[in-house]
Amino acid sequence: MANENKQGLGGGRRRGRMSTEKPKDFKNTSKKLLNYLKPYKTIFIFSIILATLSTVFSILNPKILGEMTDTIVKGIESNKGIDFQALGKTALILLSLYIASAIFNYIELWLMSSASQQITYNLRKDIASKISRLPLKYFDSSQRGDVVSRVTNDVETISQNLNQSLVQLLESIIKVIGILIIMLTTSWQLSLIAILILPISFLFVRVIMKKSQKNFEIHQQALGDMDGHIEEMFSNHLIVKSFNGENKSTRKFNSINENLYESNWKSQFLAGLMMPIMSVANNLGYVGVVLVGGRMAISGKITIGDIQAFIQYMSHFTQPITQVANITNILQSTVAAAERIFEFLAEEEEKPEIDVIPAPEHVNGEVVFNHVYFSYNNEEAIIKDFTAYIEPKCNVAIVGPTGAGKTTIVNLLMRFYDIDKGSISIDGIDIDKMSKKDVRQMFGMVLQDTWLFSGTVAENIAFGRPSATREEIIKVAQESYADHFIRTLPNGYNTIIEDSIDNISAGEKQLLTIARALLADPPMLILDEATSSVDTRTEIAIQAAMDKLTDNNKTSFVIAHRLSTIKNADLILVVKDGNIVEQGKHEELLAKNGFYASIYNSQFAE
């Protein structure tokens, strides 16, 4: 039934709802994780001591409470009346133990929370700063974004486990051992009963766990199918409607829903079985203790207080044991989460830059490509032996069909990628020898993928020069024809741009990126012309703004879609499959009757 959904339409993707993951290399990852914890060693040691004390105090309590009962019983039996002085003294001791245990417990939690939060903070910071050190290559495969966001969630897992589970675990272990010792020293016969109950309840738990584990997986699968189907059908509502697909999708929904229901109630039922079974087992031990204890008390081997203490211990016994039994799961999920984080942090970084030549103080904008070879994965070169001389203040148009790799040239100029062979130089200096920062400083970039960050409109325009005054910001907004629409926004220049914002169209976003480039005022430009997703009027504004940018006596590289841009260009680079196949002016290229000519003519072919 699960397989059926993998075929056919709308099976949907499986969500990350899985049972506990197992780390690939438990030992090594744990070591690295411990390294992260090291700076907080003193806090941990102190917390462990406090937790131990707090737990020891708390397990002494039932025993002492039992002694109080014994004092009372003795008083009654001896007919001398209860020794309230002794009773009061024990009560005071008990009170102070309870209070001390609570205080220690809280201090421990206080310390651990600061350590675990600090570690969380550090991990997040490391992840964020790692992003800025990774080569651009890393981000080009699309799933990488998911990896990083998953890693961010992993930090949450670690933080939670550190904060609660690990200390709880320690307490549980101490509890089990401590209780065992006290029980054994009180009465080995009663301890035997208490201990015998354990395998019985464990057996039940195991049987149920095994069943529920299997069922849990089926349930997760069904949940994933359901989420996937709903997500897909709802996001393709238009298609479902226009192809009359409602019945098809409802039929499929019903079968998934039935599966989900079956696995759902079963897994809930099985999970709910644990409590009553454990409590029956517990009470079984309880009755056993009372029966055997009663007989022993009659013969005077133990006291009523002991029985009372035993009963309390038994009720405190099973819970820590189930927690200890859970230890592998907790450790595994922590280490698995840590493993992904460390894997990410270990990704190869950009090489540090040494011996860089300073960039020219005044950039003329002469760009020379000298026998450039380039490949994305060291496989087949996609740019082969490309040579071009671009005069200062020259307008270069990059032309080619969709998906031909026009952005490759941008990637190389900005040193997002490094070339394999040959050289690219600006004003006679090899860009590979300059620092990346300096190279990028020379270019202004306006891409179609109009990235804006979550902040105000003004902050976004001032991205390249945060020190810019409001007047300067408004001035470039006016020059780039963005001022008008910004003023129609609810808060004008202070409107916050967010992911969900829908009152700014794609074209208007591009106007903002143009304003951003204008404010940065770099000596050279890389532009990506708007395509048809922008409406006509905005497109006119974008074009005018771009003309303003390029008119400014700057060397410019334009990924061109408009024929007028192409024809006015000083140099056209024609790109096909990533490689530059032709270069020259419009008329020259048409005369050549090559690839460029075929693209050009097809536009008006009917």
Next chain:
Amino acid sequence: MKHLLQYLKKYIPWILLVFVLIGAQGFATLSLPDYTSKIINDGIAKNNMQAIWSNGLKMLAITVLAGIFAVGVGYLASKIAGGYAKKIREEVFKKVENFSLSEFNTFSSSSLITRATNDIQQIQNIFSILLRLVLIAPIMGIGAIVKAYKLAPSMSWIIIVAISILLVLIIAIFFIAVPKFKVIQKLVDKIGLQIKEMISGVRVIRAYNKDELIQNKFDEINKQSTKLNLFVTRFMGILAPVMTLIMGLTSVGIVWFGSHLIDQNLLEVGDILALIQYITQAIMAFLMFSVIFILIPRAAVSIKRVEEVLTVEPSIKDPQNPKHFSNNMSGSIEFKNVSFRYEDSEQTVLANVSFIANPGKVTAIIGGTGSGKTTLLNLIPRLYDVSSGAVLIDGIDVRDIEQKELRDAIAYVPQKAQLFFGTIKDNMLYARENATDAEIYKALDIAQATEFVNLLPKKLDDDVSQGGSNLSGGQKQRLTIARAILKRSKIYLFDDCFSALDFKTDALVRNALNKELSDATILIVGQRISTIMGADNIIVLDNGRIAGQGKHEYLLKTCSVYQEIVASQLSEKEINNTTK
């Protein structure tokens, strides 16, 4: 609540049975401490082994009985909650599938997805917990207090004090910590968003050398979140030690004050143990009760969200006495003075639009964003209904035809290229289940998609991932065009679905369409002049009104809006070329 309560009706007998079982379970559990006290008082204290045995065995029997009741409760509660959720899910899904676009868009698809998945899951989880807790908590709580009171009325104050302290603590948490949880969740989301932003903006950030700025921004949020988390953990951390402390102090109190009662022969030793257990039970019951109060507001949010979906009445309904297309329908479309505005909206999207699109002709629609092009197309397959006027196909008002029959007659390619998870073939067959491979390839040929499909390792059987993310925009568009062609309709609607194609492919697709669909009615919405200028009739939309219609050459001369659009895309010389 109306719908959700209605679905619950069928489960009422079962819910009552759950309550009976829970009651029995509660009373059984409450009676256990009595036996403990009897064993000590009548058995151990009096050296009576017989009393120990008989009471011990009774305890055991009651325990097992309570266990069986609990299992029964668990079984019924899971089945009821599961079945209830199944029913809700089914109703919500059915409802949404019948939504027209206007209902659908009032929610947004992502909101509908959460409502149909997470919210229903939430309702189920909470419902199942409530079923188990809602009765057992008061039974146990009140029962334990009453029993303790009967045993030793003078010690009731201990219970009252203990529970009052807990009450204060829980209320404090409810009012101080719970609101902070929401803030923390927001910060966690913000951190995720920030990371995503750093990745999506990696080029721009590096181009502007602004790594440091972004890192600092992240650091600020990171610090904020750390600080708040620290506060909440520390605040919540008070609960556990204080709970243990209260339990401990009450036990000591009971033994101490109980000892005085024993001294006065008002109480027996075994009763002390029973009392301690009662108080533990009462406090536990109280905690359970507070869980209910934390859960109910959460459930209420989900219930409201689901109920909102269920109460919507689809605005587009099938006619009572439907008309039918004749077997040899022509596919002519006529807009008769059509106006449209969204419900609750003042602004008209389309105003007095009239035109005729004839079979065998290409009708193109052009205009700026918000000029109403897509809406116009949507009116034809009744994704929306006109506000006034009428859309006629073969002279029949589309509202007089059953939706299924109407949509069967129309092949529609929306602006956003949407494909399903599955193989390319699966996606093609969505248009016509019994299409052969040859027919599929024919459609792919027309859409200029054969070449890239054949380059895929498994060709037609290659997978399309969810949302088609493994294909480029142009490839997706070509596949959706092919899918529509495969439907073999009389009417084809192409909504700006050539935008991701380069000029050359765009031209090839349109040429093939003209040739292969020569007797169909074709409507093309486009932004590019080159896409639409060859059409038999071009309709220029400007703010929902027809600013002009006719052929390219005619519009160039007469329609200022058209001239403006053309001038923005072509140079003078090119414009002259087009009219030659």
